Amino acid sequence: MTNYTISIFTTNTVGLLNRITIVFTRRRLNIESLTVCETERKGVSRFTIVLKSETREQVEKLVRQIRKIVDVLAVYGYLNEDIVYHETALFKVSTPLGGPQLDIERVNKDFNAWVVHWGADYVIIEKSGTEAEIMEFYHYIKPQGILEFVRSGRISVSKEEKGLVEYLPEEGVWEIA
Amino acid sequence: MAHQKQTAAEVLEEASQRTVTGAHALMLSLLAEGVDTLFGYPGGAIMPTYDALYDYRDVLRHILVRHEQGAGHAAQGYARLQNKAGVALVTSGPGATNLMTPICDALLDSTPMVCIVGQVYNKLLGTDAFQEADVIGMTMPITKWNYQITSADEVPEILAKAFYIAQTGRPGPVVLDFTRTAQMELMTRPFSYQKCETMVSYHPRTVPKDDQIRAAAELINKAKKPYILAGHGILISQAEAELKAFAEKSGIPVATTLLGMSAIDADHPNYVGWLGMHGNYGTNVLTNECDVLIAIGMRFDDRVTGDLSQYARQAKVVHIEIDPAEIDKNVKATAPVVGDAKEALKALLPLIDEKSHPEWRDEFRKYDVIEEEKITRRTLFHDGEHIKMGEAVALLSELTKGEAVTVTDVGQHQMIANRYYRFKKHNSIVTSGGAGTMGFALPAALGAKVGAPDRQVVAIIGDGGFQMTLQELATIWQENLNVKILILNNNFLGMVRQWQQLFFDNRYSFVDIKNPDFVTIAKGFHIEGHTCRERGELRASLEKMLNHDGAYLLEVICEKEENVFPMVPAGQAVDKIRLE
Numbered sequence: 001m002t003n004y005t006i007s008i009f010t011t012n013t014v015g016l017l018n019r020i021t022i023v024f025t026r027r028r029l030n031i032e033s034l035t036v037c038e039t040e041r042k043g044v045s046r047f048t049i050v051l052k053s054e055t056r057e058q059v060e061k062l063v064r065q066i067r068k069i070v071d072v073l074a075v076y077g078y079l080n081e082d083i084v085y086h087e088t089a090l091f092k093v094s095t096p097l098g099g100p101q102l103d104i105e106r107v108n109k110d111f112n113a114w115v116v117h118w119g120a121d122y123v124i125i126e127k128s129g130t131e132a133e134i135m136e137f138y139h140y141i142k143p144q145g146i147l148e149f150v151r152s153g154r155i156s157v158s159k160e161e162k163g164l165v166e167y168l169p170e171e172g173v174w175e176i177a
Numbered sequence: 178m179a180h181q182k183q184t185a186a187e188v189l190e191e192a193s194q195r196t197v198t199g200a201h202a203l204m205l206s207l208l209a210e211g212v213d214t215l216f217g218y219p220g221g222a223i224m225p226t227y228d229a230l231y232d233y234r235d236v237l238r239h240i241l242v243r244h245e246q247g248a249g250h251a252a253q254g255y256a257r258l259q260n261k262a263g264v265a266l267v268t269s270g271p272g273a274t275n276l277m278t279p280i281c282d283a284l285l286d287s288t289p290m291v292c293i294v295g296q297v298y299n300k301l302l303g304t305d306a307f308q309e310a311d312v313i314g315m316t317m318p319i320t321k322w323n324y325q326i327t328s329a330d331e332v333p334e335i336l337a338k339a340f341y342i343a344q345t346g347r348p349g350p351v352v353l354d355f356t357r358t359a360q361m362e363l364m365t366r367p368f369s370y371q372k373c374e375t376m377v378s379y380h381p382r383t384v385p386k387d388d389q390i391r392a393a394a395e396l397i398n399k400a401k402k403p404y405i406l407a408g409h410g411i412l413i414s415q416a417e418a419e420l421k422a423f424a425e426k427s428g429i430p431v432a433t434t435l436l437g438m439s440a441i442d443a444d445h446p447n448y449v450g451w452l453g454m455h456g457n458y459g460t461n462v463l464t465n466e467c468d469v470l471i472a473i474g475m476r477f478d479d480r481v482t483g484d485l486s487q488y489a490r491q492a493k494v495v496h497i498e499i500d501p502a503e504i505d506k507n508v509k510a511t512a513p514v515v516g517d518a519k520e521a522l523k524a525l526l527p528l529i530d531e532k533s534h535p536e537w538r539d540e541f542r543k544y545d546v547i548e549e550e551k552i553t554r555r556t557l558f559h560d561g562e563h564i565k566m567g568e569a570v571a572l573l574s575e576l577t578k579g580e581a582v583t584v585t586d587v588g589q590h591q592m593i594a595n596r597y598y599r600f601k602k603h604n605s606i607v608t609s610g611g612a613g614t615m616g617f618a619l620p621a622a623l624g625a626k627v628g629a630p631d632r633q634v635v636a637i638i639g640d641g642g643f644q645m646t647l648q649e650l651a652t653i654w655q656e657n658l659n660v661k662i663l664i665l666n667n668n669f670l671g672m673v674r675q676w677q678q679l680f681f682d683n684r685y686s687f688v689d690i691k692n693p694d695f696v697t698i699a700k701g702f703h704i705e706g707h708t709c710r711e712r713g714e715l716r717a718s719l720e721k722m723l724n725h726d727g728a729y730l731l732e733v734i735c736e737k738e739e740n741v742f743p744m745v746p747a748g749q750a751v752d753k754i755r756l757e
Binding site: 019057060065067071 | 313314317318321322325342376377378379500501502504505506
């Protein structure tokens with residue numbers, strides 16, 4: 001199974017998320033993560049969807065089906081090496097009196113993670129990076145006692161030097177990177 | 178307004194100086210789109226729109242169906258004959274859910290349709306109000322586009338978009354969910370209508386790219402055994418003349434899909450028959466022998482391809498198709514051409530070498546001889562006691578000179594109708610292909626007749642399917658529509674029975690159908706009818722039906738356990754087609 005990241009640019013329309021997920025549901029494809037936000041252009045939304053697939057062909061067909069939805073402006077599919085991508089995670093970590101001490105220096109220097117909130121007997125740490133980096137930190141911090149853990153969906157931009165204007169593609173043409 | 182008859186243009190002109198409600202804005206928008214016919218059924222949530230419609234009854238013909246499914250299929254039949262969107266108008270909740278089957282059917286068979294559905298007041302949305310249904314949610318996967326209109330001001334722009342989306346590119350159904358609030362409130366500005374000609378987020382390609390055309394032409398010119406598969410796209414883009422010119426210049430044999438029937442004259446020398454599960458022998462077998470397959474306006478449905486892993490593996494494929502999502506979906510295209518069939522054929526024609534491929538075309542004839550002997554002759558010339566379905570259709574074809582519009586339902590009779598009707602006139606088939614909707618034919622036929630009042634429209638229906646929507650006989654009577662209804666009655670749900678016989682070990686599970694007296698039923702709806710039981714009176718019965726002034730129902734009692742052959746068993750290779 002390979003990870004694919006699909007970037008979908010749409011007009012900001014009610015119900016569009018549903019329309020896009022229907023394309024996945026019908027083909028029994030699982031969405032690994034999903035992030036939606038407005039782009040630098042007002043009224044244009046950007047969906048970033050990560051999925052795992054056995055074949056590139058399946059992803060290409062999926063992208064064409066999404067492209068077909070009225071109100072979808074452009075769809076691009078990428079392999080991991082074609083994009084810069086990040087996720088963010090928040091860890092609520094237990095720090096009771098007398099418990100194991102948190103090595104803040106290691107957290108900062110080795111893991112590039114930051115304490116964003118100090119509670120009486122816990123801290124909240126923010127860690128950004130790839131899924132692998134976040135999980136590495138997860139395993140490091142686990143013995144400390146994780147009270148809560150949440151990870152965001154992936155956000156990504158392609159490594160090509162293209163602005164959004166160029167993303168409005170010609171119909172019928174689509175390639176992975 | 179209703180006192181003296183006005184033209185649509187006068188009504189529109191007058192409206193531009195007034196502030197109107199959303200419901201009136203809808204009527205005016207329909208007029209501005211050139212709509213003059215609606216198929217509908219009133220009810221609570223759509224009442225403000227029906228109230229407005231009363232004022233426009235001189236310029237908008239409303240056909241009152243007997244069930245919302247009928248409105249949808251009638252709009253489909255109308256759309257196919259008119260080559261523009263059919264309009265259905267129904268109420269919320271059950272009115273809308275009854276329309277689901279036609280919407281799904283229209284999506285699969287690329288039929289332009291604009292469905293206007295009533296919805297509860299804005300403030301009641303999402304509260305499980307009386308006759309509230311989540312129509313937007315329900316129709317999302319079966320529409321080309323849908324939209325909930327919640328304010329009167331939106332009406333003109335949304336209607337313009339709806340017609341543009343439904344009718345351009347690959348046509349399809351659009352649903353507009355029209356809240357009572359939006360129907361009743363006044364627009365805040367005078368009504369004005371601008372037809373939609375382009376959208377940022379939807380731009381279908383009509384004219385194909387030069388490089389794609391050149392690549393296709395090169396492949397076609399090099400081919401030794403090229404083969405054209407002509408689909409529904411030919412009818413939709415009205416590319417019949419271009420197809421003919423292309424076939425004649427290139428000498429390439431042409432087969433049609435079920436929905437592509439009548440794309441080319443049945444007697445044209447290049448025509449080799451139809452494709453798919455119950456298509457002809459040679460057309461299926463030789464798919465696996467051609468070297469270049471030229472698919473035009475078709476989507477390689479599984480009923481055409483059978484087992485994909487054994488479908489035309491030897492062939493290079495030119496796929497001309499307006500919907501880019503269809504390219505490579507089922508069959509990998511060597512040379513894809515994204516665009517309208519008519520534009521693509523026009524662009525290809527000057528680049529194509531003049532050829533005749535006599536030996537290759539003869540191969541089809543060899544298979545024809547076998548099929549003729551094993552199937553056709555045994556159907557049309559036999560001394561069995563019972564009438565075969567094919568006999569009735571072949572005779573109908575002869576008596577109508579192949580110029581009728583045939584509207585078929587789904588099942589054995591549908592396959593037989595397309596097998597034995599010799600289409601001489603373009604755009605003459607209305608059938609439910611992709612969805613396979615039983616009950617389609619009767620309402621679709623009445624819509625087709627409204628769309629083509631000058632043509633002979635014959636609904637060919639099985640005894641099972643007829644009983645699914647027979648209430649539309651009332652609509653036919655009320656609207657005085659001259660629709661001919663030919664019921665091929667074998668007292669079985671025949672296609673399922675055939676499969677049970679062939680693939681389920683003769684276990685006839687609930688296919689034995691006890692039928693009512695169809696002629697008496699027709700009489701109850703004030704429609705003349707007759708039952709034909711003997712071969713000797715078949716011709717006279719058909720003649721009487723065709724010559725009758727007005728709607729007529731002819732029931733032909735057919736052989737009970739006749740099977741439709743040839744047949745590619747589901748999921749098998751096209752060259753494993755069975756003749757018996």
